[in-house]
Amino acid sequence: MKLIILDRDGVINFDSDHFIKSPDEWKPIPGSLEAIGRLTREGWRVVVATNQSGLARGLFEMATLNAIHAxxxxxxxxxxxxxxxxxxxxxxxxxxxxxxxxKPGLFTEIAARYSRDLNDVPAVGDSLRDLLAAATVGARPLLVRTGKGERTLAAGGMPDNTPVYSDLSEAVDHLLKAVA
Structure with missing residues (x-):
C-alpha cells in the first residue's frame, strides 16, 4: 500500500495566521487538488494530519471544522x-x-488505523513541527515552500536530508517519478 501523509494548512490550502475558521476561508493552493488527484489515480492512499487548535481556542466549533473538511x-x-x-x-x-x-500522536494513530509502520512513508508539511512529527516515527519528511515553508527553511533545524519543493504539486511530481 502506497501511503502519503499531508499537512492541511499551507500544503493543501492557503494558511492564515488568524486560522482558517470557516469554509469560505478555506482556499486551495493552486495545483494542490490536482496533485492529490494524480496520487489517487496512481494508487496512493492520501491522509491528512493537521493541528486544529482553533477548536480549543473557541475560534470555531466542530460542525465548522466538519464543514471545512467537507x-x-x-x-x-x-x-x-x-x-x-x-x-x-x-x-x-x-x-x-x-x-x-x-509530537507523533497523529502519526501513531495513522499507523494503527492502517496497521503498518510509517517507515519511509512520505509526509509533506510546511512547518518544522510537521517535519519533526514525521521523522519521530520514521516517516520521510518533505518540506514545501508554501504556507510557512519559506520561514521554516530560513529558520533551519530540519531533519537531515529533508527535500524541499516549491509546492505539493512539485513534491508529488517527484514522488511519482521516483516510484515509476
Whole structure:
C-alpha cells in the first residue's frame, strides 16, 4: 500500500495566521487538488494530519471544522482525488497533549488505523513541527515552500536530508517519478 501523509494548512490550502475558521476561508493552493488527484489515480492512499487548535481556542466549533473538511473533500473529488481520512489535533499548544505536532500522536494513530509502520512513508508539511512529527516515527519528511515553508527553511533545524519543493504539486511530481 502506497501511503502519503499531508499537512492541511499551507500544503493543501492557503494558511492564515488568524486560522482558517470557516469554509469560505478555506482556499486551495493552486495545483494542490490536482496533485492529490494524480496520487489517487496512481494508487496512493492520501491522509491528512493537521493541528486544529482553533477548536480549543473557541475560534470555531466542530460542525465548522466538519464543514471545512467537507468542502476540502468535495474540491479534491472534483479534481479526481480522494482523501481517505483526516486526523486532527483539537488541542491548544499549552494543553500538552500527545497528538499536537511536533509530537507523533497523529502519526501513531495513522499507523494503527492502517496497521503498518510509517517507515519511509512520505509526509509533506510546511512547518518544522510537521517535519519533526514525521521523522519521530520514521516517516520521510518533505518540506514545501508554501504556507510557512519559506520561514521554516530560513529558520533551519530540519531533519537531515529533508527535500524541499516549491509546492505539493512539485513534491508529488517527484514522488511519482521516483516510484515509476
Amino acid at each position: 468542502k476540502m473533500h468535495r474540491a479534491v473529488a472534483q479534481a479526481g482525488g480522494r482523501i481517505e481520512a483526516v486526523f486532527y489535533c483539537p488541542h491548544a499548544a499549552d494543553m500538552n497533549c500527545g497528538c499536537r505536532k511536533p
